[in-house]
Amino acid sequence: MVALTPGEQAALEQLEERERPLRRGATLQRENDRCSELFILRKGMMMSSVLLDDGSRQILRFLFPGDMIAVSTLVYREAPETLTALTDAMVSPFERSAMSRLVSDHPRLAALILVHNQIERAALTDRLAALGRTSAKARVAAILLEMRSRIRMLDKGSGKTFTLGLTQEEIGDATGLTAVHVNRMLRQIEEEGMIAREGGRVTLTNERALAKAANFVDRYAGLDLGWLPEGR
Amino acid sequence: MVALTPGEQAALEQLEERERPLRRGATLQRENDRCSELFILRKGMMMSSVLLDDGSRQILRFLFPGDMIAVSTLVYREAPETLTALTDAMVSPFERSAMSRLVSDHPRLAALILVHNQIERAALTDRLAALGRTSAKARVAAILLEMRSRIRMLDKGSGKTFTLGLTQEEIGDATGLTAVHVNRMLRQIEEEGMIAREGGRVTLTNERALAKAANFVDRYAGLDLGWLPEGR
DNA sequence: CGAGATTTTGAGAGCCTTCAAAGGCGGTGG
DNA sequence: CCACCGCCTTTGAAGGCTCTCAAAATCTCG
Structure with missing residues (x-):
């Protein structure tokens, strides 16, 4: 989308230092679990979902490589949604503090994260309109x-x-x-x-x-x- | 939520320099309109909605004083949603470039905007789950x-x-x-x-x-x- | 006081669900 | 290599939640 500077590139690579593999069907984060890590999805497909009282499930969003996931960790002590691998997958975990540094040192990356959020928001609102008003x-x-x-x-x-x-x-x-x-x-x-x-x-x-x-x-x-x- | 520094305070006040009143029922932004301004809602209640081909409407979110609205302007050339005043209201418009400066000069404000986004995201996903899976x-x-x-x-x-x-x-x-x-x-x-x-x-x-x-x-x-x- | 918007009520229809069961497919162990 | 098993897909029938259509009652505002 946008050409990154070497400094930005390096900052992003730092987030991807570690790697954690996930088996198909594995749960990365469970609703209401205490959480403190964010992730970048590197390989595979995942989904975020919520469970309702009656046992039914609503899938909120499908996640693909490059997506920053569990961002709500930045805000909530307890995860509002469950993250599950739909295929074998690979994620790079990082701490909230890394996010803090990233935003301070690289304003344009902060802005790009904002942009990403807005795209995701648009996708959610499309789904919302579909559920509310279409066949x-x-x-x-x-x-x-x-x-x-x-x-x-x-x-x-x-x-x-x-x-x-x-x-x-x-x-x-x-x-x-x-x-x-x-x-x-x-x-x-x-x-x-x-x-x-x-x-x-x-x-x-x-x-x-x-x-x-x-x-x-x-x-x-x-x-x-x-x-x-x-x-x- | 968080105590702001004088510098941050001043930066936010700059966004609220101008004011524009809206009558009940007035449209601030129409879907697919070209757009370049963001707003802070100062007074009154508004809503964001989308219209579907068949003429039906889905309200996405209700907006209250303090909300930053039309943020999707940061990303899309054409507005993805309509903004309408539900009561007489007052908004403060500002340009995308002001947002750019804000993010660069005040990383913590950028982070707070991220936080705000995530809260809004949670509200949207709650509504999504409700539409998909509840009576x-x-x-x-x-x-x-x-x-x-x-x-x-x-x-x-x-x-x-x-x-x-x-x-x-x-x-x-x-x-x-x-x-x-x-x-x-x-x-x-x-x-x-x-x-x-x-x-x-x-x-x-x-x-x-x-x-x-x-x-x-x-x-x-x-x-x-x-x-x-x-x-x- | 009149006009338009909003709320309320009724009847019938339709989309989608629930319940049930059969068929297909891949994987695993013997 | 084959039988078995679990998961997924497919199909049918009946019922219910919500919609559509229609009209009366009530409210709001000029």
């Missing part, structure tokens, strides 16, 4: 497009076909639907010729129609970062 | 408690009775329900003895039960800001 079909279509968009940011080579890497139950927990109904919606979207499915892989066969069905906006497009301060 | 009654109860909590932060004197300041249609747009169903839920909550209503004012008659019905968590409680850098 089940639209929500499932939106998840498909969101995942495709994020996977493609990491792997420019990937075309119209990609591995979703989510169970229908997980799609349901992200969209506020039951797994059963997710299945019916996927089937319907397939029957309408918008996607094809084969063994966990999805091909977009009519992207235009899918985007229309989903009300999709790519929040990583259309950025304008001209206002950032000078780097150090 | 209409729970969502309406949650809105009542959220508004009470925020109103009380401004006016410590207010007790169990407060002015909601929202139409049932607005409650519906925030909770993803129709105004008709909001009405039925309010009535039901009232019949069950959790609230009393009279001319736009609400009294919590059984707060415990209401909080339980709503799955309520106060995101402005339980903060831990010990990690912040030194002020300048």
Whole structure:
């Protein structure tokens, strides 16, 4: 997005000094646990979620390499959300104090973190609007497009076909639907010729129609970062 | 939350140099408008919302004095959300460049803005979980408690009775329900003895039960800001 | 006092859930 | 290599929560 200075580069690399591997399904942080570390996700896919009293789960966000995660640790003594690895993954943990130094020494990085926050906020509000005001079909279509968009940011080579890497139950927990109904919606979207499915892989066969069905906006497009301060 | 240094105080006051009054119902920023200003809300209540293709509206968040609003201006050329005054209000506009200076000169203020972002994020994720996984009654109860909590932060004197300041249609747009169903839920909550209503004012008659019905968590409680850098 | 906005109430329909069970797939151990 | 097992996907039927449509009652403000 932005060219970093050597100093900034070094500061970020310091955050990534240590590494911790995670197995698929492993929990990095549990809701209401005491917490003091933040992480950078290096490899793999993760998710953040909350559990409700009745045992149901809401997935808040999917996490990809490069994301700074558990940032709420900066604010809350107890974690407000659970972090789980969806695939084998690698994270770099660092302390809140490191964050403090980073913000003091590198104002532009602080600003970039702010920018990142706002992108994430936009993604959350899109999901919010989808849950509040769109049909089940639209929500499932939106998840498909969101995942495709994020996977493609990491792997420019990937075309119209990609591995979703989510169970229908997980799609349901992200969209506020039951797994059963997710299945019916996927089937319907397939029957309408918008996607094809084969063994966990999805091909977009009519992207235009899918985007229309989903009300999709790519929040990583259309950025304008001209206002950032000078780097150090 | 935190004692500011004189330098920080002065920097914040600079942001609040100008003032712009808004009439009830006025639009400060329209979705997809080109935008370059941020604002501090000084007086009154506002909301941020998005419109969907089918004409339905999702209210994302209610805004109160002290909130920094239109922060997404820092990132997007075109506003992702609409900002509307719910009561007569007063805002202080400032430019993105002022934000840039602030972050460079006052790292701790940058950190505090980060903190503010995270609180807002938590509020959004709570709403997300509510929309995805809770009943209409729970969502309406949650809105009542959220508004009470925020109103009380401004006016410590207010007790169990407060002015909601929202139409049932607005409650519906925030909770993803129709105004008709909001009405039925309010009535039901009232019949069950959790609230009393009279001319736009609400009294919590059984707060415990209401909080339980709503799955309520106060995101402005339980903060831990010990990690912040030194002020300048 | 009149007009428009908001609240309230009723009836019927539809989207999505719940409950249940069968089929498919990959992985593991013998 | 095969049988078994657990997880995931798929399918059907019935029910309920919430929506839509409609209209009356009440409130607010000029």
